[in-house]
Amino acid sequence: MNKQKRHEIFSRFRAENPSPKTELAYSSNFELLISVILSAQATDVGVNKATAKLYPVANTPEAIYALGVDGLSQYIKTIGLYNSKAKNVIAACKLLIDEHNSEVPDDRSALEALPGVGRKTANVVLNTAFGHPTMAVDTHIFRVSNRTRIAPGKTVLAVEKALLKFIPEEFLVDAHHWLILHGRYTCIARKPRCGSCIISDLCEYNKKIIDE
Template sequence: MTPAQIERFFATLQRANPAPQTELEYASVFELLTAVLLSAQATDVGVNKATRRLFAVANTPQKILALGQDGLESYIKTIGLYRSKARHLMETCRLLIDRHGGQVPRSREALEALPGVGRKTANVVLNVAFGEPTMAVDTHIFRVSNRTGLAPGATPLAVEQGLLARVPEAYRVDAHHWLILHGRYVCQARKPQCSHCTVIAECDMGSSLKSAA
């Protein structure tokens, strides 16, 4: 994509959804961190079903620890890899209490030092909770960035760096939400909904389809 195409791409997405939000349900920064940690290789819908029950009884590091490993697992057992995620969450809660006064830290270094929290999870927390212009590259963003020509890259980090370099500053805080939603509902992996795509005029795949026609 050219810079002019990128501008039109995001302007179109912004008009359709001026204030995009994560589909994970949360009411505090800790709940957001927990939901994102649990969401690896799981759907937001599945995570929300589990966390609605969990957060009703335990929505702080202290309350999660009070559940114990088995108790926590009983609330999240419908989520893939729930045993390892429960272990990571318990360890994270201990570190939040011991090192951060029970609060979620605002620095990338401190977030990535928490068990089960990688770069993508840290980026989501920094963006959604603290409003930083980070790019949390999941499978949807990776696919959309490569397929459209927005920010091609062979690895999630390369795509992240490409997006940070190419997305105009005015769109940067909300960009990862727009891209996730676009990949989830329109630019799908197996059957992209090109006939319903509002940004196909700016897309490399759209240009290829026009040439073939």
């Protein structure tokens, strides 16, 4: 795919959705961090349902740490892998309290040192909370990048690096959200909705389904 096509693709994404946002519900950087940790192998809708009950009760590192693993588990037991996630969240809260003055760090290495936080989670927090031009490659972004040929790659890291290399700089901060939303609602896994896709004429997928 050439530079002009990529620029037009992201121009269209921006025109349709000038200020894209995560679908996770949060009101602070700390709430965002916890929601992203909980969202691994879970839906944003499912996480939001759990945190809608959790955050009014506990939405600071101290308050969630005070719940303990068992107490936190009661709020998030509807989310997959909730036992291990509860342990990670409690441990992460302790580290935030002890080492970061209860603030979410604006630093990749510090974020990745928190239990339950890997590269993808750190990228989401850096991008959404702090405006860094990072690319958190989830299953949606991996699929869209390869299927459209915007930034093909065999691994998550390869796709991340390709996206950062090929996406025009003016679009980088918001590109993560546009690609996730496109993969979640249009370029879906089993049967992409090519007939209602705003970039179908630019996409280089060779098995387009135009029957809508």
